[in-house]
Amino acid sequence: DIQMTQSPSFLSASVGDRVTLSCKASQNINKYLAWYQQKLGEAPKLLIYNANSLQTGIPSRFSGSGSGTDFTLTISSLQPEDVATYFCLQHNSWYTFGAGTKLELK
Amino acid sequence: QIQLVQSGPELKKPGESVKISCKASGYTFTDYAMHWVKQAPGKGLKWMGWINTYTGKPTYADDFKGRFVFSLEASASTANLQISNLKNEDTATYFCARATPTGHWFAYWGQGTLVTVSS
Numbered sequence: 001d002i003q004m005t006q007s008p009s010f011l012s013a014s015v016g017d018r019v020t021l022s023c024k025a026s027q028n029i030n031k032y033l034a035w036y037q038q039k040l041g042e043a044p045k046l047l048i049y050n051a052n053s054l055q056t057g058i059p060s061r062f063s064g065s066g067s068g069t070d071f072t073l074t075i076s077s078l079q080p081e082d083v084a085t086y087f088c089l090q091h092n093s094w095y096t097f098g099a100g101t102k103l104e105l106k
Numbered sequence: 107q108i109q110l111v112q113s114g115p116e117l118k119k120p121g122e123s124v125k126i127s128c129k130a131s132g133y134t135f136t137d138y139a140m141h142w143v144k145q146a147p148g149k150g151l152k153w154m155g156w157i158n159t160y161t162g163k164p165t166y167a168d169d170f171k172g173r174f175v176f177s178l179e180a181s182a183s184t185a186n187l188q189i190s191n192l193k194n195e196d197t198a199t200y201f202c203a204r205a206t207p208t209g210h211w212f213a214y215w216g217q218g219t220l221v222t223v224s225s
Contacts, residue, residue, distance in 0.1 A: 032210070042217075043217055044215060045215075046212070046213050049211045049213075050211075087150065087151055089151075089212070094167070095141075095153035097150055097151040099150045100150050100151075
């Protein structure tokens, strides 16, 4: 089974900061990685698919990069509404989610 | 527009069963598999498996073999998740989710159904 490791588990940042979240796969998953944002009490919301493609309607401050085993989600300028937990999902071999990064405002 | 609407919250006792529904609209139900995802309170997401909405064949992830059953009411564009012999650790929000025409990531999600198991 493919394991997904996200870091950090918690992140505190200020409005306007550039924020970088990491997701590492236990084996090569090519570019079969998606990023989701989940706010309390809501379903996950797709942000990025195929590692670096921005989902329609998602602000351009969100971007994804990486391939193989190492992936990154970047928020170029953090906004208050970005407070949420962020999950990565590999779909190269069945499906595995990362444990999530909880993003808070400083 | 594409929507997945799930049934409401459930409160059950250990040993009981529960059935959650996920009604799809805005697309041809049998064109896309339906997936199920578990999220325990304060925890991450875990893929439970999927059901082929054309053939009705379910596939379960290893941790969800035995007490979990995926089924369909295709005429009603509805997928169901039944959990039998409920345990405290089944307390969670359960989501149905659908992939896209161009890839296997989940672009569409139900709103989630909270199942609470407590004596």
